[in-house]
Amino acid sequence: MSLDYLDIALPKGRLGDKVYKLFASVGYDCKGLLEDSRKLIFQDDNTRVRYFLIKPSDVAVYVERGAADVGVVGKDILLETEPRVYELQDLKLGRCALCVAAQNGYEEEYGSMLRVATKYPNVAREYYRKQDRDIEIIKLNGSIELAPIIGLTDVIVDIVETGTTLKENGLSVYREIAPCSARLIANETSYKFKQARIEELIKKLSEVL
Amino acid sequence: MEIHLDTMRKSEQIAFELRDIYEQYGYRKFRMAKFEEYDFYQANRDFVGSGQILAFTGINGKLMALKPDVTMSIVKNTRATLEAPEKAYYTESVYRASLEAGEFREITQIGVEFIGEVTLYTQSELVSLALKSLACLDKNYILDISHMGMLTGLLNELALPGGGKRAILSCVEKKNQHELAALIESFGINGACKPALLKLAALCGPLKSSLKELEPFVLNEQMREAFNELCALSSIFEDVSALRLDFSITGASHYYNGLMLRGYIASLPRALLVGGRYDPLLKRMGKPELQAMGYAIHFDEIERYLTPPVAFEYDAVVLYDEKTDPALTHKIVEALVSLGNRVYAGKTKPPRAERAKVYDASEKTLREVLP
Numbered sequence: 001m002s003l004d005y006l007d008i009a010l011p012k013g014r015l016g017d018k019v020y021k022l023f024a025s026v027g028y029d030c031k032g033l034l035e036d037s038r039k040l041i042f043q044d045d046n047t048r049v050r051y052f053l054i055k056p057s058d059v060a061v062y063v064e065r066g067a068a069d070v071g072v073v074g075k076d077i078l079l080e081t082e083p084r085v086y087e088l089q090d091l092k093l094g095r096c097a098l099c100v101a102a103q104n105g106y107e108e109e110y111g112s113m114l115r116v117a118t119k120y121p122n123v124a125r126e127y128y129r130k131q132d133r134d135i136e137i138i139k140l141n142g143s144i145e146l147a148p149i150i151g152l153t154d155v156i157v158d159i160v161e162t163g164t165t166l167k168e169n170g171l172s173v174y175r176e177i178a179p180c181s182a183r184l185i186a187n188e189t190s191y192k193f194k195q196a197r198i199e200e201l202i203k204k205l206s207e208v209l
Numbered sequence: 210m211e212i213h214l215d216t217m218r219k220s221e222q223i224a225f226e227l228r229d230i231y232e233q234y235g236y237r238k239f240r241m242a243k244f245e246e247y248d249f250y251q252a253n254r255d256f257v258g259s260g261q262i263l264a265f266t267g268i269n270g271k272l273m274a275l276k277p278d279v280t281m282s283i284v285k286n287t288r289a290t291l292e293a294p295e296k297a298y299y300t301e302s303v304y305r306a307s308l309e310a311g312e313f314r315e316i317t318q319i320g321v322e323f324i325g326e327v328t329l330y331t332q333s334e335l336v337s338l339a340l341k342s343l344a345c346l347d348k349n350y351i352l353d354i355s356h357m358g359m360l361t362g363l364l365n366e367l368a369l370p371g372g373g374k375r376a377i378l379s380c381v382e383k384k385n386q387h388e389l390a391a392l393i394e395s396f397g398i399n400g401a402c403k404p405a406l407l408k409l410a411a412l413c414g415p416l417k418s419s420l421k422e423l424e425p426f427v428l429n430e431q432m433r434e435a436f437n438e439l440c441a442l443s444s445i446f447e448d449v450s451a452l453r454l455d456f457s458i459t460g461a462s463h464y465y466n467g468l469m470l471r472g473y474i475a476s477l478p479r480a481l482l483v484g485g486r487y488d489p490l491l492k493r494m495g496k497p498e499l500q501a502m503g504y505a506i507h508f509d510e511i512e513r514y515l516t517p518p519v520a521f522e523y524d525a526v527v528l529y530d531e532k533t534d535p536a537l538t539h540k541i542v543e544a545l546v547s548l549g550n551r552v553y554a555g556k557t558k559p560p561r562a563e564r565a566k567v568y569d570a571s572e573k574t575l576r577e578v579l580p
Contacts, residue, residue, distance in 0.1 A: 066478025084479065086384040086457070188480060189473045191384075192351045192453075195413065 005048050006197050007190075009063055009071030011056035015094045015182060019072045020051070022091065026204035060085060060185065069190035070198060075180035076159050080120045086191055089184040089202050092209055096161040098123055098177040103148050104170055106155070117147035118157040127157070127177050145169045220317065220508050224300050226345045227319055227506075231298040234338060236321055239297035241282045247272040253281065253493060256464050261306035263313045275304040279318060280487070280503060284494050287324045291498065294325020307509075314509060320484070322503035327486060329438065332468050333445045335502055339470050339482055340451060342506060347474035352482070353455040354416070354442070355469045358435030359423075361462050363409065366402050366428055381410045382457050401428055409456045416443045419454035438468065464490045470504050476514040482506050523562040524550035529570035538570040544578045 008023070010016040020033055030044040030051050043050045052068055060083040063071040072091060076098050098120065108114070114135045118124045121137045128135045138153055145165055147153040156171075159180060166172055184205070186198055228238070247264045254262065256278065263275040276282065279301050289295035298321045307314045321338055323331055336354070343350035360381070364374045373396055380389035389410050393403055405426035412419050420436070420443055427436045439454065446452045458469045465485045472482025484504025491499045525545045529538045538554055545552045545568075553559050558567060568574045 064478070087388075088384055088386075090387040186384075187478055189475065189478050191413075192353070192473050193349065193475050 005043070005050045006070070006194060006201070007050045007052065007068045009052050009054050009059045009068035011059050011072060011074075011182075012053045013056065015056065015074075016053065016072075018093050019091065019182060022093065022205065022208070023201075026201075026208055028201065028204075063185050063187050066187045066189055068187070069194055070184060070186045070201070072182050073185055074159075075178065075183055076120065076123070078183060078185070079178060079180075080122050082122070083185075085185040085187060087183050087185055088198070089205060089209075091182040091184055091205070093182040095179070095181045096159045097173075097179050098157065099160045099173045100127075100155050100157055100175040100177065101145075101148075101160065101166055101171050102155040102174045104172050106148075106174060108174075109154070114155065115153040116155055116157055117144050117153040119144060120157055123177065124157040145171055218512065220511055223345050223508075223511075224317075224319055227342055228298070228300070230338065230341050230345075231321055234296075234334060236296040236298040236338075239279075239283055239299045239322075241276070241279070241286070241299070241301065243276060243302075244273045245276055245282060247274040249285070250274055250277060250281065253464075253490070255461065256281065256490060261313075263304045263306075276301070277303055277305050279303060279320060279505070280322060280490070281494070283322050284324065284491060284496065284501065287496075287499075289324040289499060291326045291500075294323060294331075297322045297324075317508040318505045319508065320503060320505035322501065324491070324499055324501040327467070327488075327500040327502050329441045332438065332486075332502065333442060335484075335504065336442060336446065336452065336468075336470070339472055339484070339504055340446075340449065343451070343472045343474060343482060346481070346506075346511070347476050349475035351451050351453060351473045353413075353453050353458055353471045353473070354439070355454065355456045355458040356435040356439055357460060357462060357465050357467055357469060357485070358431050358438075360409065360456060360459060361466075362429055362431030362435060363402065363405055365431065367396070367398060369396060377406065378459055381406075382459055384410065384413070384457050386410055401426070413455045413457070414453055415450060416452050416454050417447060423454075435467075442468075460485055462489070463493070468502065472504075472506075474514075477511065481508075481511065521561060522551070523553045523559065523565040525552045526558050526562050526565045526567045527552060527554040527570050527574075528556065528558070528567060529554065530556060533570045537572065537575060541568060541570055541575050541578055544575070548578070 010019055017034065028047055028049050030042045030049055033042045033051055040053045041050065052062065054062055056074065057077055059071040059073040060077060060081055062068045063085050064083040074094060078087060114133060115138060116124050116135050117138045117140050119141060121139050124137055140147065144156045144158045147156055149169060155174060160166060160173055191198055247262065250262050262277050264272055267273040279299050283297055287295045300319050302315050303318050304313055304315055321335065323335060340352050343352060377392055380392060389406065393406060405428055408423065408426045412423060420439055427433050458471045460469055464487050466488050467486030469485035470482065471480045473480050482504055486502040488500045491497065491501050527538060527541050542552050542554050553562060
């Protein structure tokens with residue numbers, strides 16, 4: 001761990017751009033980060049900040065393993081992977097909800113095992129375990145909405161932002177599991193040794209959130 | 210005999226140094242068998258981390274387990290009484306499921322256990338040993354402490370279902386203030402408990418100043434007792450900046466009841482020293498009259514993060530041929546070894562001997578090296 005720099009893991013893509021603009025607005029800017037390039041590391045020697053651009057689902061891994069001090073990750077990923085990190089702040093960006101969705105007019109049949117398609121098997125398992133519901137999980141990596149339409153599963157568990165994709169495919173939210181948004185997380189050891197810098201970041205962000 | 214610490218693996222060096230420290234403070238090495246009966250762990254499987262146990266069938270058909278934990282074996286075998294406590298340390302391999310590796314792993318643990326009457330002095334001794342242990346590992350270290358009495362004392366003020374208390378503790382463990390505030394709202398927690406919960410979740414800093422901040426939020430006798438124990442430690446370790454207060458350190462209340470310890474070094478991304486006071490475990494294991502406290506240092510990842518050892522090198526090379534009297538070679542080698550050298554005797558100079566002094570196995574050499 002470099003004790004001089006604050007290493008920040010940002011999710012690549014639209015959310016990452018929004019988060020970076022937020023961080024830059026409170027003094028954590030880093031030249032060139034928003035330019036179109038394939039660079040993955042950006043360092044600013046004035047602000048003593050280093051950004052790593054990382055696939056969103058990997059941000060928590062980098063932070064948990066101490067490769068980055070802090071990072072920004074969706075609550076959906078935190079619920080699914082349960083990394084050993086501190087969850088320090090709700091950045092209120094990328095708001096969505098983890099939901100059970102099904103075809104319009106769906107009524108749950110309690111007499112049989114429920115088939116669930118999802119990218120979030122742990123979230124789905126935990127949600128239905130609390131209801132003592134017997135389920136079969138079908139892990140998919142994309143186009144989850146297709147599964148109930150063609151009869152692969154009864155329902156899906158997925159994140160829903162605006163609901164447009166569901167609507168266009170004749171689906172609707174059946175139950176909400178948890179609201180989600182981008183969260184600032186920190187590595188345990190980094191928090192101990194860079195507490196002042198991390199708390200300063202939180203304080204500055206709080207003032208604009 | 211001279212011991213060359215610099216060529217040992219770092220974990221071996223540390224084990225060596227820690228053994229010395231623990232013995233200086235009157236702790237004796239505890240040895241135990243590699244296996245225990247599976248049933249022994251079954252009743253307390255969540256005490257042993259992941260709860261998964263590597264089991265096999267013994268020769269007599271009994272289900273056995275490769276030891277996933279050392280503390281429980283020490284508790285089982287202890288002859289400690291309140292008047293004559295057991296002070297033990299151990300260096301043992303334990304076998305646990307690793308989520309990262311997706312498989313069982315052998316993990317070396319070094320730890321200290323005190324079983325008997327845990328006085329304020331005992332607690333300070335264990336804190337002191339934990340601090341000294343961390344200092345052996347890295348010059349940048351922090352020992353965080355918390356107290357289960359403070360957390361359970363506060364939670365007992367709240368009329369919450371078990372799941373509600375667990376959810377609140379989970380937020381405190383994660384330093385998740387935003388969801389804690391939402392939980393407080395949804396459970397309708399008001400009055401003095403609300404700011405006390407938020408304060409406990411937010412506190413993280415030097416022991417003395419953090420206790421000063423905490424004092425107005427002590428709400429009942431259980432919290433007061435815990436607070437007083439922390440204050441006693443604060444007065445003993447007043448000048449130790451590495452000792453800090455952080456209530457995100459918790460443990461299952463059916464195992465832990467008092468002071469909790471967690472040690473960090475800057476070169477490792479997670480806590481490597483974990484421990485605390487565990488009177489409830491003794492009660493569960495049929496020894497309710499005893500009290501206990503201890504900690505373990507996990508060595509599974511440490512090698513990768515610590516400074517690699519100095520490559521092995523010879524100090525002296527003794528060259529001989531077919532005509533040399535082996536008794537003469539033997540005498541020269543023994544003389545050089547007795548002077549603390551690492552010696553290679555052979556017909557040609559080996560690798561890793563660039564800086565070694567080279568001797569011919571002759572009478573002249575013997576006269577030269579004899580002490």
